[in-house]
Amino acid sequence: MLVLDSVSKSFGGLHVLQDVNLSVEPGSIYGLIGPNGAGKTTVFNLITGLLQPSGGSITFEGASLLDLPPHQITQRGIARTFQNIRIFKEMTLIENVIVGRHRHFTYGAWSLLTRSGAFRQQEAQARERALELLAWMKLEHKANDLADNLSYGEQRKLELARALATEPKVLLLDEPVAGMNTSEKVDLMTEIENIRQRGYTIFMIEHDMRFVMGLCDRIAVLNFGRIIAEGEPADIRSNPMVIEAYLGKDDDEEVTA
Amino acid sequence: MEWFESFWAIHSNLILTLGTNALLALSIYLTLSCGLLALANGAFMGIGAYAASLLTLNYDMPFSLALLVGMAAPMLVAFVIGKPTLRLSGVYLAMATLGFGEVVRVILLNTESVTGGALGLNGIPQYTQWWHVALAVIIALYVLYRVKHSRIGRSFEAIKADETAASLMGVDIERTKMTAFVLGAMLAGLAGALNAHLTFFIGPSEYGFDRGVEILTMAVLGGTGSLAGPVVGSVILTLLPEVLRSFADFRLVVNGLILVVIVLFLPQGIWDPGLFRRWFGRSGKRV
Numbered sequence: 195m196l197v198l199d200s201v202s203k204s205f206g207g208l209h210v211l212q213d214v215n216l217s218v219e220p221g222s223i224y225g226l227i228g229p230n231g232a233g234k235t236t237v238f239n240l241i242t243g244l245l246q247p248s249g250g251s252i253t254f255e256g257a258s259l260l261d262l263p264p265h266q267i268t269q270r271g272i273a274r275t276f277q278n279i280r281i282f283k284e285m286t287l288i289e290n291v292i293v294g295r296h297r298h299f300t301y302g303a304w305s306l307l308t309r310s311g312a313f314r315q316q317e318a319q320a321r322e323r324a325l326e327l328l329a330w331m332k333l334e335h336k337a338n339d340l341a342d343n344l345s346y347g348e349q350r351k352l353e354l355a356r357a358l359a360t361e362p363k364v365l366l367l368d369e370p371v372a373g374m375n376t377s378e379k380v381d382l383m384t385e386i387e388n389i390r391q392r393g394y395t396i397f398m399i400e401h402d403m404r405f406v407m408g409l410c411d412r413i414a415v416l417n418f419g420r421i422i423a424e425g426e427p428a429d430i431r432s433n434p435m436v437i438e439a440y441l442g443k444d445d446d447e448e449v450t451a
Numbered sequence: 452m453e454w455f456e457s458f459w460a461i462h463s464n465l466i467l468t469l470g471t472n473a474l475l476a477l478s479i480y481l482t483l484s485c486g487l488l489a490l491a492n493g494a495f496m497g498i499g500a501y502a503a504s505l506l507t508l509n510y511d512m513p514f515s516l517a518l519l520v521g522m523a524a525p526m527l528v529a530f531v532i533g534k535p536t537l538r539l540s541g542v543y544l545a546m547a548t549l550g551f552g553e554v555v556r557v558i559l560l561n562t563e564s565v566t567g568g569a570l571g572l573n574g575i576p577q578y579t580q581w582w583h584v585a586l587a588v589i590i591a592l593y594v595l596y597r598v599k600h601s602r603i604g605r606s607f608e609a610i611k612a613d614e615t616a617a618s619l620m621g622v623d624i625e626r627t628k629m630t631a632f633v634l635g636a637m638l639a640g641l642a643g644a645l646n647a648h649l650t651f652f653i654g655p656s657e658y659g660f661d662r663g664v665e666i667l668t669m670a671v672l673g674g675t676g677s678l679a680g681p682v683v684g685s686v687i688l689t690l691l692p693e694v695l696r697s698f699a700d701f702r703l704v705v706n707g708l709i710l711v712v713i714v715l716f717l718p719q720g721i722w723d724p725g726l727f728r729r730w731f732g733r734s735g736k737r738v
Binding site: 242244263264265268269273274276280281282283284285289292293294296297299301306307309313317356359360 | 594597598601602603605606608609612613615616617618619620621622623624625
């Protein structure tokens with residue numbers, strides 16, 4: 195579905211990613227793990243068009259994503275959340291989610307000015323869908339609050355609802371549980387599993403090993419810009435290279451990101 | 452009705468200036484609500500004023516057509532200069548648009564055969580009626596209100612909050628910014644065209660740096676969180692010099708002082724719904 199073929203990225207002389215090959219299958223939860231600074235977020239930035247790769251190809255459902263601006267990549271069905279939460283703080287929850295519905299509005303300038311039937315119908319539909327998505331995240335009772343007033347965990351959930359509002363086929367989650375406490379993590383794990391059950395494909399970056407091992411169907415391990423292992427959670431757990439690169443020495447630093 | 456007639460005779464010019472200033476404040480509100488600090492609105496006002504006046508003055512065109520051209524000309528210019536400059540952000544965009552404003556002023560100054568140079572255009576027919584201005588303000592407010600509560604207005608707000616996140620929500624950043632910029636230019640041009648046909652005379656110095664700053668001040672003073680803000684700001688800044696008439700020479704000082712106080716203590720502007728709610732104790736829901 196989403197395929198990265200020998201993708202590389204360098205900033206000047208710094209090779210952030212080298213020869214990265216990944217393939218995310220429809221309906222699966224794919225995990226990308228690796229120590230801090232391994233280049234994981236760069237992978238997401240390349241997929242979503244915020245950065246262009248220095249080499250290799252990225253294809254989604256058979257079509258290349260290279261040289262497309264971010265909003266067009268979103269329109270093709272890829273949505274993401276951010277490691278450092280990027281919600282629209284001065285807007286209400288429901289407005290945040292409706293922004294995600296942007297591409298589903300087709301009304302033109304004229305029906306906007308006249309509040310035509312199409313305008314009202316699409317706006318009403320968007321509100322309805324936004325409320326539904328907020329309900330998935332159990333935030334519907336706060337729909338008209340300002341996003342700024344939410345707790346950290348709730349802001350992450352709002353970001354997830356907003357990303358879902360674009361009606362993506364693939365959802366990219368950049369460290370969804372970073373900075374969360376244990377109960378919030380368990381909570382979110384359930385939500386993500388629920389989202390998958392609804393038919394979405396998920397590609398996530400995560401530091402929390404228990405979280406990744408528990409959720410993902412396949413995992414790739416990135417270290418110094420290279421994929422050093424790829425496979426099912428059980429294989430990854432026992433892979434000596436992975437243990438050396440990541441699990442063995444990084445255990446105490448799990449919370450850093 | 453006699454008192455009204457004498458009142459109108461004395462103050463009509465001021466009241467109509469209120470209207471055109473409101474349009475100007477709304478014109479910069481558009482770009483500000485998109486998070487763009489573009490200071491070209493004085494220049495767009497000038498382009499609109501000159502374009503419309505040249506038509507009525509030299510070609511006896513009907514006023515309606517002149518107004519249309521007065522809106523279309525700055526829109527076109529905004530589109531052309533928006534392409535390269537809207538990629539800039541923050542202070543760099545402000546610099547680029549200020550520079551553009553100076554270019555416009557210098558061009559108006561030096562194309563004497565067309566614009567009359569420093570002497571400006573004289574004897575512009577006084578077509579502008581009070582209801583023209585009133586209608587323009589009402590239509591502008593209606594359109595902006597509708598835009599604000601639509602996908603476009605939400606895109607503006609999203610871009611202002613976080614451009615990257617907005618683009619990943621499927622918002623076409625470049626196009627949305629251009630929409631705000633071009634619509635702002637249109638409003639400024641309309642204000643310029645109406646104003647020119649009110650004042651009989653226009654000259655290049657009216658549309659320079661000072662004007663640009665004045666327009667920005669009106670919007671910032673009133674607050675850009677809502678449509679009411681810029682209108683309130685323009686009313687205050689238009690009436691202030693009249694109220695402070697007795698201070699004569701200190702007028703500008705008082706003017707500046709008030710601004711400093713506002714920016715320090717009411718950073719969201721005078722018209723701040725959030726502040727009103729805090730004062731009047733309603734809960735944190737948004738209107």
